[in-house]
Amino acid sequence: MAEYWTSRHFSLSNPRDDGSSDLPRLLRRLADRVEGIGIAPTELLDVTISQDTTEDGPWWTTTVYWSPDDDDAGEDLDGMEEPRRQRD
Template identity: 50%
Template sequence: MIDTPGHWTVRHFSQANPAGSGCDSVPALLRRLADSIDALGPVEIQDVVISSEMTEHGPWRSGTVYYRLPGDE
């Protein structure tokens, strides 16, 4: 018999660097994401995905954070 997992909640949010000069800064994006994670309080991070979109200023960085709150099942 195979035990199949149930379901669970995974929340997420996405952020990007401001458009224009500096939109390609990975350190700035990581600081922005870290500040938002800190503001959530105690969470369990499931994954962080960094993406790029090409613009006239270079790659425009964005990130999506997937997380669970302590009471999520």
């Protein structure tokens, strides 16, 4: 049993000028990212979905929080694409 608590998170949003209001697209990207990282259902802590209101409509964002198994606690995620939210 671990003597520490390790959790990680990442956030995603669609590009502002390319489908920022397309929630189904964002959820598909979220599923792809969770699968790509290999987050097991037992590791998942929380998923949040929120929106900002822009002049073009809603701009959806999702954040995933997970706690990797002890074996994965030191896993290097540097190769993961850094999600960035672009603003004008």
